[in-house]
Amino acid sequence: MPAAIAAIGVHLPERVLTNEDLAAEFPDWTVAKIAGKTGIDGRHIAADDEFSSDLAVGAVRALQRDHDVDLSTIDHLIVVTQTPDHPMPAVSSIVHGALGLPTDCGTVDLALGCSGYVHGLGLASALLDAGQASRVLLVTADTYSRLLNPADRGVRTIFGDGATATLLEPAAPGRGASAFVYGSEGSGGGALCVPGGGLRDGGLPEAADPARRGLTASGADLYMDGPAVFEFTLRVVPPAVERVLAKAGVERDAIDTWVFHQANAFMLGHLRRKLGVPEDRFVVDLADVGNTVSSTIPIALARAKDRGALAEGSRSLLLGFGVGLAWSGAIIDW
């Protein structure tokens, strides 16, 4: 039996970075210009003493507040993160300890970004389907703000921190996650990369070097070639959508809600028009959170659920794309 999403908890750090704050730092980018280009008004930023495992635990606590979940029954914990607290142990190990999960619970980190939630959903679904797990916690947690050069306005306007926790259980017949497709273009990975803070010096495109970008190196200094990521997305997403639909054996009209990775509103608008999806079926929900990487899809799902947009019997198409470069898609029958 595949996985059904039983509930989703969301946790966002308290601190908020607004467009007003950014416009004060970068006066030639006005509040209206930032909002107009990205569709983002604010992003949450982790406190100095707040790390991915803290956000992850917060998301599980949020899940527990809204849903009766007995943590002693969780037999697998997957944490999707690219900003671990330490090189080791894994964030999933830290979270396992902090939550007091059972010792017979498997733990694993997935080092994926924007495609991570759907990829994690696929792995969780496979564990459930194979009888290797009966109740899986899929957590997404990232503090990308720690990877950003303070003077790089192109990325500071886009990324925000956050975490989610999704409880996955075996689905009833005809329900749950299906039609998973995956794709990778590792040769393009340099378009979205972090040159600093790892073990290897060099090995990434010279363009990623902060000095070449007119920046004073500040640590990790995430590099994003915006037009390259844009081109990649518009090129790979439409065929990925076709693969999901073909695998599910359904037509486009059968999709009630399209929930893509919330990269930025500019790119989502281009994608929606290219795919010909009606505006009222296509979720754009990032104004107050920004691009939270692997958390964008579960945040959008949790909010859509709260609005009553994911009614029982309805169908969603999920698609994540970005860092890797990588993508993954699936159908959810609610």
Ligand SMILES: CC(C)(COP(=O)(O)OP(=O)(O)OC[C@H]1O[C@@H](n2cnc3c(N)ncnc32)[C@H](O)[C@@H]1OP(=O)(O)O)[C@@H](O)C(=O)NCCC(=O)NCCS
């Ligand atoms: C980043 C991105 C929005 C830039 O758009 P673009 O049209 O390629 O931007 P350009 O560099 O050509 O600049 C066009 C205008 O937008 C402005 N602009 C670019 N990025 C901006 C931002 N983040 N906020 C405000 N204005 C921005 C530029 O200053 C320029 O203004 P001007 O016309 O007044 O000179 C776009 O490339 C994109 O969406 N890329 C995908 C990146 C992404 O989503 N990554 C997330 C990981 S999946």
